[in-house]
Amino acid sequence: MKIKIGLIGLGTVGTGVYKTLFNSPEVEIVKVAVKNKNKQRNIENFDESILTDNPYDIVNDENIEIVVELIGGVEPAKDLILTALNNGKHVVTANKELIAKNGEEIFDCAQKNNRVVLYEGAVAGGIPVIMPIKTILSANAITKIMAILNGTTNYILTKMDVEGAPYEEVLSEAQKLGYAEADPTSDVEGFDSAYKIAILSAISFKKRIDINKVYKEGISKIRPQDIKEANELGYKIKLVAQAQLNNDGSADVRVHPMLIKKDSILAHINYVKNAIIIEGHPVGSIALSGAGAGEFPTASSVTGDILAIANEIGKTDYPLPMMRCTHSENAVMYDINDTVNKYYIALSVKNKKGVIGRLGAICAENDISLSNIVQKGVEEDNTADIYVITEQAKERDIQRMAEALSNDETVNAITGFIRVAD
Secondary structure, eight states: OOEEEEEEOOSHHHHHHHHHHTTOSSEEEEEEEOSOTTSOOSOTTOOGGGEESOTHHHHTOTTOOEEEEOSOSSTTHHHHHHHHHHTTOEEEEOOHHHHHHHHHHHHHHHHHTTOOEEOTHHHHTTOOOHHHHHTTTTTSEEEEEEEEOOHHHHHHHHHHHHHOOOHHHHHHHHHHHTSSOSSOHHHHTTHHHHHHHHHHHHHHHTSBOOGGGSEEOOSTTOOHHHHHHHHHTTEEEEEEEEEEEOTTSOEEEEEEEEEEETTSSGGGOOTTEEEEEEEEETTEEEEEEEEOSSHHHHHHHHHHHHHHHHTTTTTOSSOOGGGSOOOOOBOOBOOGGGOEEEEEEEEEEEOOTTHHHHHHHHHHHTTOOEEEEEEEEEOTTSEEEEEEEEOSEEHHHHHHHHHHHHTSTTEEEEEEEEEEOO
16 A cells, blocks of 8 residues: 655645656655646646645645645745644655744654654755764764855856856846746845755754854855955855854854865855765764755655655654654854954055055954955056955954954955855
C-alpha cells in the first residue's frame, strides 16, 4: 500500500516534486491544492481531478499521511501545518521564512503529536545539509558556518564582476531571466539568506536563534568600482551568511556583503550556485556546494524528506528521532556592534595636501590601524578616490571613525563600506 501524500502548492518546486514522485512505488500524491484550478500546468498527463483550491481539504483529509507545504510565507502556511500536525499528519516543507520565524511553535506541536517536520529544501535547494548536520555530523561541535545561500544575489554580483555593469542594470536583467522576483527585496536586502542562516545555526549550535536579532545588510549599495578595486586587492565580493558560536556561548549570526580572498572556496562560487562551509571538531572544515534553488534541485531535497518519512510509517512508534528538534535553549545573540572585523572603506576626498595624513589621524583617534591604502587619479572636479582596508577592529570603533570622516572637511563622502573576511 502506497503512502498517500497531499501537496500544497504547484509552483516551480511543487511541479518538480510531482514530476519526481510520479509513478513512485512508495508514495502517491492523491491531492494537490492550488490557487487557480484552471491554470495550464507544465506536467505531462496531469490528472486534474486531484486538484483543489482549498488547502484545508488536504490537511483535514484522514487518508493523507504526509502533507507537503510549498506555498511559502507565514500565513496561511503556519495554520495549515499546525492543523496537519494536530490531525496526526507528518509534514515536509521548504518554507525557510516560516521555520526561521515560527520554528519553536511548529516543532513543539510536532512533538506533542509525535509527528515529524522535515525541511531540507528550506535552506540550500538541492544541497543536502540539514540531515547531514543532524545525523553524520552530530558528533561534532560545530562552531562556524560561512555560506552563500542566495542564488539571486550571487548571480548579480558575478555579472557585475564579469561585465563591470552597475547593480540596477544587472538586477533588471536577472528579473527578465527569472533569477530575481519582480519585488527582489527579500533576496537583495538579505532577508532570504538571514532565514536560512538562522535555521542552519539553530541546528548546528543546538540553540534557538531569534531571527529578529540576525543582522542583515544587502547588496544594493555595491558599485562596480568596489568590485574592481576588490579584485585589484586580491578579493571577490560576495553576500555571505555567517554564523559563529563564540567562546562565551553567544551566537554571532549575520548576513552582509564581504570581501573574500580569491584563493578561498566561496570566491569561486559563481552565478546561481550556493555553497556552505562548516567548521567543527573533530571533522575540521568541510564544504558543500551545488544548485541552491530551482525546480529539480529543491525537489530533490523535498522528495528525499518525503521518502525518509514514508519509509518510517508503520515501522516504529517514534519515527526519525535524530531529525526532531530537541533543543530548547535560546541563544544569546551577539550584537553586530561588538563584532571584530577587517573593513574595506572607499572615500571620495578633496584633492589637497594632507588628506591621507588626516585620514590616518582620524583612524588613530578611533583605535583603527590600516592594512592597505590606495589613492586613485584626480577627477575633473578636483576630487580623488581613496580605498583602504583596515586591520581587525571593533565595529563600534569603525562606525565612530566613519562618522568622524563624514564630518571632516576633506572628505566628500564615504562611497563604500564592506566587511572583509579573515
